[in-house]
Amino acid sequence: MRGQPDSSSGSVGRRQFLGRAMTGAAATTLTPVARAAPAPAPKTDARAPGMFELNINGHAQLFALDTRTTLLDALRDHVVITGAKKGCDQGQCGACTVLVDGKRILSCLTLAIAAQGKSVTTIEGLAGAEDALHPMQQAFLDQDAFQCGYCTPGQILSAVACVEEGHAKDDASIREYMSGNLCRCAAYPNIVAAVNQAKPQMQIKKA
Amino acid sequence: MRPFTYARPAALDAVAREFPAASAGTATGAPVQFLGAGTNLLDLMKLDVMRPSSLVDLTGIDAAPLRRIEATPSELRLGALVRMAEAAEDPVILRDYPVLAQALQLAASQQLRNMATLGGNVLQRTRCLYYRDTAWANCNKRNPGSGCAAREGVDRQHAVLGASEHCIATYPGDFAQALIALDAQVETQGPKGRRRFPFAELHKLPGDTPHLDHSLAAGEAITGFTVPAGPWTRRSLYLKIRDRASYEFALASAAVALQLEGTQVRAVRIALGGVATVPWRAREAEAALIGVVLDETTAAAAADAAFAKARPNRQNAFKVPLGKQTLVRALLTVAAKEG
Ligand SMILES: Cc1cc2nc3c(=O)[nH]c(=O)nc-3n(C[C@H](O)[C@H](O)[C@H](O)COP(=O)(O)OP(=O)(O)OC[C@H]3O[C@@H](n4cnc5c(N)ncnc54)[C@H](O)[C@@H]3O)c2cc1C
Ligand code: SF4
Ligand code: FES
Ligand code: FES
Numbered sequence: 001m002r003g004q005p006d007s008s009s010g011s012v013g014r015r016q017f018l019g020r021a022m023t024g025a026a027a028t029t030l031t032p033v034a035r036a037a038p039a040p041a042p043k044t045d046a047r048a049p050g051m052f053e054l055n056i057n058g059h060a061q062l063f064a065l066d067t068r069t070t071l072l073d074a075l076r077d078h079v080v081i082t083g084a085k086k087g088c089d090q091g092q093c094g095a096c097t098v099l100v101d102g103k104r105i106l107s108c109l110t111l112a113i114a115a116q117g118k119s120v121t122t123i124e125g126l127a128g129a130e131d132a133l134h135p136m137q138q139a140f141l142d143q144d145a146f147q148c149g150y151c152t153p154g155q156i157l158s159a160v161a162c163v164e165e166g167h168a169k170d171d172a173s174i175r176e177y178m179s180g181n182l183c184r185c186a187a188y189p190n191i192v193a194a195v196n197q198a199k200p201q202m203q204i205k206k207a
Numbered sequence: 208m209r210p211f212t213y214a215r216p217a218a219l220d221a222v223a224r225e226f227p228a229a230s231a232g233t234a235t236g237a238p239v240q241f242l243g244a245g246t247n248l249l250d251l252m253k254l255d256v257m258r259p260s261s262l263v264d265l266t267g268i269d270a271a272p273l274r275r276i277e278a279t280p281s282e283l284r285l286g287a288l289v290r291m292a293e294a295a296e297d298p299v300i301l302r303d304y305p306v307l308a309q310a311l312q313l314a315a316s317q318q319l320r321n322m323a324t325l326g327g328n329v330l331q332r333t334r335c336l337y338y339r340d341t342a343w344a345n346c347n348k349r350n351p352g353s354g355c356a357a358r359e360g361v362d363r364q365h366a367v368l369g370a371s372e373h374c375i376a377t378y379p380g381d382f383a384q385a386l387i388a389l390d391a392q393v394e395t396q397g398p399k400g401r402r403r404f405p406f407a408e409l410h411k412l413p414g415d416t417p418h419l420d421h422s423l424a425a426g427e428a429i430t431g432f433t434v435p436a437g438p439w440t441r442r443s444l445y446l447k448i449r450d451r452a453s454y455e456f457a458l459a460s461a462a463v464a465l466q467l468e469g470t471q472v473r474a475v476r477i478a479l480g481g482v483a484t485v486p487w488r489a490r491e492a493e494a495a496l497i498g499v500v501l502d503e504t505t506a507a508a509a510a511d512a513a514f515a516k517a518r519p520n521r522q523n524a525f526k527v528p529l530g531k532q533t534l535v536r537a538l539l540t541v542a543a544k545e546g
Contacts (some may be wrong), residue, residue: 109246
């Protein structure tokens with residue numbers, strides 16, 4: 001279980017939210033109900049904000065943002081959850097890794113508007129009910145799989161996906177499939193150990 | 208990054224109708240451009256190399272042929288919106304066309320492979336550092352007629368095959384080598400309708416127009432690739448040599464497919480990466496191998512033939528012996544493989 005929806009968002013109508021989102025050019029939490037993403041109105045003015053919806057850690061959120069905004073900047077500057085880190089902003093380090101519809105991707109090379117209608121999981125949404133740590137988070141703690149911690153949210157999400165994809169077969173396969181996450185502190189051996197620790201626990205949980 | 212409008216059409220017909228000017232053809236960047244996952248385009252927009260005022264996101268197109276992998280006895284078809292990771296892990300491709308799966312799996316990282324589309328992959332731009340950094344005025348690819356900073360600069364990455372005096376930039380991708388080796392075709396749809404042409408005609412040699420990367424017409428989008436089946440596709444592999452073990456572009460690579468008759472070479476397909484300006488089919492090397500017994504000597508002779516016309520610049524001369532050794536190893540490994 002990850003990213004429980006917050007049911008306390010209240011019952012403000014959609015129209016009011018649209019109004020707020022438009023004027024504030026910021027993210028707004030909607031009551032998390034299942035429905036299709038709104039079709040974006042075709043626009044011809046490049047400076048007009050793009051309107052779109054994302055589901056972030058179980059919360060449906062409406063955005064009215066400059067179309068240039070990356071998913072990473074939308075998360076950090078507009079939703080103001082800062083777990084996803086900006087290392088290189090060029091797709092080279094993996095610090096910005098998040099899960100989109102369950103798959104690991106780089107949020108710095110994803111336009112926020114292009115992720116419309118999709119579900120985004122960040123490190124903030126990984127812990128289960130009552131903030132019980134995900135087995136991978138616990139394994140990173142147990143195995144000292146970080147030093148400064150800057151790359152860690154990306155490493156953990158990538159590691160979760162690595163196990164779920166079935167790419168954590170052995171140490172060599174973990175190293176290959178985790179190669180998209182760089183660590184300047186070189187905690188690599190400990191990261192491999194953490195993935196090995198969490199893997200059986202994740203499989204038990206799933207069964 | 209400069210401001211742009213964003214459209215996400217749901218139907219392919221709407222793309223050609225509404226965006227007839229969209230173009231992937233020029234390395235300087237047309238005003239209207241198609242967007243796959245953006246792992247290359249968005250990067251270049253942040254660097255201000257690409258300056259589109261309008262993006263047409265193709266990933267919202269809801270057409271099965273663009274999203275499917277289909278294998279029939281006569282061919283393999285890959286939709287342009289299939290993600291690299293999907294194709295790399297497809298069981299039929301892994302079994303019957305391993306060179307395609309390996310070229311994809313050895314590229315980029317799993318995050319990027321989950322994102323990137325096959326259509327965008329083959330059209331990715333060179334990683335020439337002078338092209339990617341607008342602080343350098345001299346780059347014929349980015350700024351036609353301005354000269355080539357790489358020729359007098361750091362050229363360790365650069366191409367030894369297919370270069371011209373105007374540009375020596377390497378084609379950086381991996382998958383394209385596997386496609387060109389297997390005689391793939393490209394399918395497109397644009398304002399003039401649909402067409403299908405050899406993959407080998409998609410990329411343009413730099414010549415005196417290095418700013419023209421591809422031969423696609425305005426408004427023409429790639430919809431898929433077809434790869435003909437053949438008795439050589441199972442006995443195939445992709446060998447990639449890089450500065451580090453993973454998550455790096457090729458210094459040299461070889462895509463090879465082989466059909467043996469007893470110990471003799473009946474058919475062979477060879478393409479080289481990391482060493483050339485475009486995906487490079489090594490036909491001279493293929494010709495040198497037909498009918499011979501593949502061993503270290505004949506493989507080395509084929510590699511010599513492949514690089515006979517190599518023109519190293521200054522720091523990239525090492526790519527000639529490296530490229531040859533890469534090809535020799537690929538050929539001997541594929542010959543030893545179960546067919
Ligand atoms: C750090 C890093 C490492 C990498 N390492 C490798 C590597 O080792 N090997 C390798 O091969 N690649 C590597 N890549 C490149 C990566 O594979 C490409 O960026 C990716 O495949 C591009 O696909 P995309 O869907 O994101 O394309 P986009 O970036 O969206 O598009 C690329 C180009 O294609 C055009 N386009 C896209 N789709 C279509 C279509 N259907 N029809 C017509 N035009 C279209 C766009 O207009 C644009 O010009 C790496 C990238 C990064 C950032
Ligand atoms: S090699 Fe090509 S891309 Fe690089 S600087 Fe020269 S002209 Fe530009
Ligand atoms: S910040 Fe996205 S890969 Fe480095
Ligand atoms: S823990 Fe410091 S960068 Fe990885």
